Amino acid sequence: MYDFLIVGAGFAGSVLAERLASVGNKKILIIDKRNHIGGNAYDYYNEDGILIHKYGPHIFHTNSADVFNYLSKFTPWRNYQHKVLASVDGQLLPIPINLNTVNKYYGLNLNGLEVEEFLASRAEKVYPVKTSEDVVVSKVGRELYEKFFRGYTRKQWDLDPSELDASVTARVPTRTNKDDRYFTDTFQAMPLHGYTKMFEKMLSHPNIKIMINTDYQEVMNEVNYKKLIFTGPVDEYFNFKYGKLPYRSLRFKFETIESSNFQETGTINYPNDYAFTRITEFKHLTGQKHDKTTLVYEFPEATGDPYYPVPRTENDLLYKKYAALANQLTNTYFVGRLATYRYYNMDQVVAQALTTFKKITQADLSAKLPTDDERILEKRS
Numbered sequence: 001m002y003d004f005l006i007v008g009a010g011f012a013g014s015v016l017a018e019r020l021a022s023v024g025n026k027k028i029l030i031i032d033k034r035n036h037i038g039g040n041a042y043d044y045y046n047e048d049g050i051l052i053h054k055y056g057p058h059i060f061h062t063n064s065a066d067v068f069n070y071l072s073k074f075t076p077w078r079n080y081q082h083k084v085l086a087s088v089d090g091q092l093l094p095i096p097i098n099l100n101t102v103n104k105y106y107g108l109n110l111n112g113l114e115v116e117e118f119l120a121s122r123a124e125k126v127y128p129v130k131t132s133e134d135v136v137v138s139k140v141g142r143e144l145y146e147k148f149f150r151g152y153t154r155k156q157w158d159l160d161p162s163e164l165d166a167s168v169t170a171r172v173p174t175r176t177n178k179d180d181r182y183f184t185d186t187f188q189a190m191p192l193h194g195y196t197k198m199f200e201k202m203l204s205h206p207n208i209k210i211m212i213n214t215d216y217q218e219v220m221n222e223v224n225y226k227k228l229i230f231t232g233p234v235d236e237y238f239n240f241k242y243g244k245l246p247y248r249s250l251r252f253k254f255e256t257i258e259s260s261n262f263q264e265t266g267t268i269n270y271p272n273d274y275a276f277t278r279i280t281e282f283k284h285l286t287g288q289k290h291d292k293t294t295l296v297y298e299f300p301e302a303t304g305d306p307y308y309p310v311p312r313t314e315n316d317l318l319y320k321k322y323a324a325l326a327n328q329l330t331n332t333y334f335v336g337r338l339a340t341y342r343y344y345n346m347d348q349v350v351a352q353a354l355t356t357f358k359k360i361t362q363a364d365l366s367a368k369l370p371t372d373d374e375r376i377l378e379k380r381s
């Protein structure tokens with residue numbers, strides 16, 4: 001008999017398995033239908049011996065000291081600040097849009113104050129800011145929006161930015177200084193020996209049994225467990241009772257070339273050309289030295305593994321119907337990007353899992369506390 005059956009060995013499932021086993025002293029069975037742990041953050045050495053991310057580039061960044069300190073128990077880190085260029089009209093320009101982007105694109109030599117005025121003069125007045133188009137045109141105007149955002153977003157989501165929540169393009173800020181880092185979080189680093197090694201350490205506990213190549217459907221009636229943690233797609237859990245939640249997928253094309261490097265930054269975005277959105281060269285991220293280099297091209301797809309929830313009002317409303325069903329279940333917890341239908345980064349999933357752990361622990365404690373009736377009986381005896 002297991003205390004918990006955990007479905008999914010990505011960040012959500014693995015953090016909860018680790019906490020419940022090592023702090024809660026619970027017996028855990030964690031399963032994944034894939035042939036590995038780590039979920040979408042899984043990495044491995046390819047046949048040329050280059051460390052690659054099977055499900056696209058994963059760069060760790062967070063402002064949460066709690067999340068960073070927690071993961072630091074399982075891995076040393078390599079400092080890494082991700083940089084991205086966008087290929088626009090034959091030029092490679094820094095994205096997020098910053099002072100250098102504007103100067104280079106328009107052939108100007110503005111300073112920080114001047115660029116603020118320049119962008120303000122192009123920005124469109126939009127109120128309230130609701131869509132992914134609104135966010136960008138209200139900051140940088142239509143021309144830069146069309147060059148840097150519209151094409152990329154249409155490719156990635158098969159939707160116009162005007163059909164997507166503001167939160168999607170709001171992930172990419174606009175800057176009037178020269179800071180050309182993709183992220184500005186306090187903690188930015190890559191697990192020194194890779195994500196999979198970190199997950200192995202997290203899950204290596206005598207109370208945790210791992211079963212890969214195992215679908216929940218196959219074992220749900222075979223395994224004895226008290227509580228369930230589900231980190232797969234929430235609509236699938238409820239047999240699509242209210243219809244399918246839309247997810248966006250990707251096809252990854254890997255290419256190893258006989259040269260020690262390929263491009264000047266970790267990622268180059270192609271907003272307007274080609275069917276892929278971006279090319280990432282892993283060695284920038286991992287710091288690995290090798291006389292060859294491996295790239296990944298990301299081709300957005302409508303079908304395939306569910307990678308991205310699609311942030312739009314109607315999808316959120318549909319998700320809320322599933323969330324209401326989920327809330328009615330006792331002893332079942334839904335955690336992670338797919339189970340809570342949130343466009344979460346890795347650190348947000350870790351934070352959500354740590355919060356769920358606290359909730360479970362508190363629920364456990366209050367279940368153990370005597371009820372009022374029991375207290376009265378205790379007093380009488």
Ligand code: FAD
Nearest residue numbers: 008010011012033039040056058059216232336337345346
């Ligand atoms: P997942 O990692 O998806 O894990 C869920 C697991 O559940 C999967 O392994 C799945 O196989 C398993 N599962 C599902 N259904 C079943 C079932 N029925 N039975 C058994 N197992 C099941 N975040 C960042 O912070 N930085 C980045 O740079 C970054 N880049 C990304 C790039 C791409 C292309 C993608 C798609 C995501 C990226 N992310 C990034 C987000 C990151 O991948 C997620 O935040 C994180 O991996 C989510 O963890 P999770 O545990 O919620 O889900």
Ligand code: UDP
Nearest residue numbers: 086095148149152153156168169171172269
């Ligand atoms: N985006 C864009 N142009 C870019 C980079 C991003 O239009 O050069 C938009 C696009 O809609 C994308 C979203 O901003 O899906 C979020 O970008 P991010 O790099 O955070 O995407 P992720 O790494 O999650 O795929």
